[in-house]
Amino acid sequence: MKTLTKTLLAAGLLTGAALTAIAQDAPAPEAEGGESRTSEFRTFDPTEDDWETFRSSGEITHQGGEAVYNSVCAGCHMPEGEGADGAGYYPALADNEMIAAPSYPTYVILEGQKAMPPFAGILDDQQVADVVNYIRSNFGNDFIEEWGEATAEDVEATRQ
Amino acid sequence: MTMTRRELLGAVGLAAGSAAMYSAMVSLGFAQASTYDGPINLSGAPDGSRVLVLGAGLAGMTAALELRSAGYEVQVLEYREKAGGRCWTLRGGDTYTELGGATQTVDFDEGGYLNPGPWRIPYNHHAVLDYCKRLGVRLEPFIQKNHNAYLHRSDAFDGEPQRFRHIATDYRGHVAELLAKATNQGALDQEVTADDKEKLLASLREYGVLTDDNAYVSSDDTSDYRGYDREPGGGRDAKGVASDPIPMSDILQSDLWRWLSDAESVHHQNTIFQPVGGMDMIAQAFEREVGDLITYNAKVTSMLQDEDGVTVLYEDAQDGGAPVEVTADWCVCTIPFSILGQMEHNLSSDKTRAIDTMYYAGSVKFGLEFNRRFWEEDEHIYGGITYTDLPISLISYPSNDYLSGGKGVLLGGYVWGANAYQFNAMQPEDRVKWAVEYGSRIHPQYSDEFSSGISVSWHKVPFVLGCYGIWDDKDRDYEPAVTMEPEERIVLAGEHLSYLPAWQEGAILSALDAIQQLHQHATNG
Incomplete structure (x- = not known):
């Protein structure tokens, strides 16, 4: 929880609202599939994927590697894993042998690296394992067979 | 005791x-409060001493302005095509291309704008205010606390937004009543002397608007704070109708009290200012002073120091990225660590550790334009902030051009944490779609009145790749990072090298300390 605490403190310096917003529990989801669930939307009809978006203010609730990737990682590493270039760059994950073994991307996602934030506080072990396997088997990468899959147990063991 | x-x-x-x-x-x-105690007034630079300043944000332009004034020959290298860095304003007609290539064209009417970065200047940020004064930047009050704005949680009061004055007055009244009861029942006799007890009870009656019997009740007195059901008027049938306080349990269970003290911290209490016309009026004012020193479109790729000076390589974006080498005796580097950590440099191992272990927080802001200022016309909200547990976190109403008719631009959200990551992963039009959806749950007028919207997600901002830096271990790394050692030719500066992170005051104070160290080195050998 060290990471989450750090984030909360830092955000709190800028606005107390951020602190409270992040610290709050998620509103309870409405009844599964019922009319009441859609009734809270006023301006557009949500898709199934939309239901997971922002469901918790402190964590990501999307499940599965592709959904986690698209809801978080794609923001910087981009939808096709192509990375981005500005004054600095976000590394491409596509065709990237650095992520051949699962241990390295697992560690980086949990702990962050350089300017990349740590995600240990907002993703659980299964989500991390799933997204590690997703990026290692997409975007021109095919590392699972040779290097094996990441598991939630591996991720738990990597957490500090 | x-x-x-x-x-x-x-x-x-x-x-x-x-x-x-x-x-x-x-x-x-x-x-x-800020440690700033007046203009720096350096003088007596060694003849022909040359300083490179990397970055034309407020830290870099402060350094450039003061070092030139001290007699240094100054050159500033800036990645963007204009100065200001995160001191930035988007207005109608502007375009902004984020990482990933999505371009937004701002369609706001004249006068509407979004400050994607800093948006307020507290009274105790003395350095920013002094530069505004010296550079002729006009300021106006920024409304932080508005008793008539809302507090809102989806799971409280059936999702109905509550006026700040209702929650604040009732919370205060109930707490004062409770404390008065506890005092009268002797529960605080260990802590409070008999003399203090009388004063405490008197102060609680005053503070909480209690009756003589220490009760918080519906009355003209309490309605003078929380508002009447029917406001007192003039002429016939004008007597006010007192309102009923919300029961204490409802206030407590609502969790809306979480926001009551937001405007009380020293960085948020009155008075707060904003530049008239947008935050980048400060950047423009600095640019008028030092713009002739700035080389734009220069992407720095390497920064090396030795005993003779500093050698910097940059790519000239206007010349197809052709590499250019520049040298100087000294260097002030204000490049964010998110960028510096990817550059070639030969800074000390202590500084390198600080650079390589600082991560950059994400944050997202929205500028939403509406066809009319319904928050003023319908709800009598003039400036200030509505807080919500929805992913947008807040809505801030413009602190300018009140009652002006025509369109108006709201800050439609200011987002951190897990929500910011999810917004960051969206394309701009989807971000705005969500911000409009959430805002409509507080202001139903959104649906009919929405005109256009933009968003800036700081992890996608090409010149910084994040909002602001977060230290891995500030106690360990801060002093080595901000200290210019005797053998060094480079000094680091910026908001990240301050105890006012993400505030412009931190950037300027950091720059002033950095150039004092540099000047000391340059003049004392």
């Missing part, structure tokens, strides 16, 4: 609320 400072503060907070608490903290030396 003796109390520790901590116990005393706890007691003050309980009895008088967070406003008094902060006031007590300031007088006890906990919360500190």
Whole structure:
């Protein structure tokens, strides 16, 4: 929880609202599939994927590697894993042998690296394992067979 | 009876609320205002001494302005095509291309704008205010706290937004009544002397608007704070109708009290300013002073120091990225660590550790334009902030051009944490779609009145790749990072090298300390 605490403190310096917003529990989801669930939307009809978006203010609730990737990682590493270039760059994950073994991307996602934030506080072990396997088997990468899959147990063991 | 400072503060907070608490903290030396104590006035630079300043944000332009004034020959290298860095404003007609390539064209009417970065200047940010004064930047009040704005949670009061004055007045009244009861029942006799007890009860009646019997009830007195059901008027049938307080349990269970002290911290209490016309009026004012020193479209790729000076390589974006080498005797590097960590440099191992372990927080802001200023016309909200547990976190109403008719632009959200990551992963049009959806749950007028919207997600901002830096271990790394060692030719500066992170004051104070060290090195050998 060290990471989450750090984030909360830092955000709190800028606005107390951020602190409270992040610290709050998620509103309870409405009844599964019922009319009441859609009734809270006023301006557009949500898709199934939309239901997971922002469901918790402190964590990501999307499940599965592709959904986690698209809801978080794609923001910087981009939808096709192509990375981005500005004054600095976000590394491409596509065709990237650095992520051949699962241990390295697992560690980086949990702990962050350089300017990349740590995600240990907002993703659980299964989500991390799933997204590690997703990026290692997409975007021109095919590392699972040779290097094996990441598991939630591996991720738990990597957490500090 | 003796109390520790901590116990005393706890007691003050309980009895008088967070406003008094902060006031007590300031007088006890906990919360500190800016250390700025006037213009720096360096002079006597060695003849022909040349300084490279990397980055034309407020830190870099402060350094450039003051170093030139001291007699240095200054050149500033800036990645963007204009100055200001995160001191930035988007207006109608502007375009902004984020990482990933999505371009937004701002369609706001004249006068509407979004400050994607800093948006307010507290009264105690003395350095920013002094530069505004010296550079002729016009300021106007920024409304932080508005008693008529809302507090909102989806799971409280059936999702109906509550006026700040209702929650604030009732919370204060109920707490004062409780504390008065506890005092009268002798529960605080260990902590409070008989003399103090009388004063405490008198202060609680005053503070909480209690009756002579220490009760918080519906009355003209309490309605003078929380508002009447029917406001008092003039002429016939004009008598006010007192309103009923919300029961204490409803207030407590709503969790809306979480936001009551937001405007009480030293960086958010009155008076707060904003530049007339947008935050980048400060950037433009600096640019008028030092623009002739700035080389734009220069992407720095390498920064090396040795005993003779500094060699910097940059790519000239206007010349197809052709590499250019520049040298100088000294260098002030204000490049964010998110970028510096990817550059070639030969800074010390202590500094390198600080650079390589700082991560950059994400944050997202929205500028939403509406066809009319319904928050003013329908709801009598003039400036200030509505807080919500929805992913947008807040809605801030413009602190300018009140009652002006025509369109108006809201800050439609200011987002951190897990929500910011999810917004960051969206394309701009989807971000705005969500911000409009959430805002419509507080202001139903959104649906009919929405005109156009933009968003800036800081992890996608090409010139910084994040909002602001977060230290891995500030106690360990801060002093080595901000200290220019005798053998060094480069000094680091920026908001990240301050105890006011993400504030412009931190950037300027950091730059002023950096150039004093540089000047000391340059003049004392």
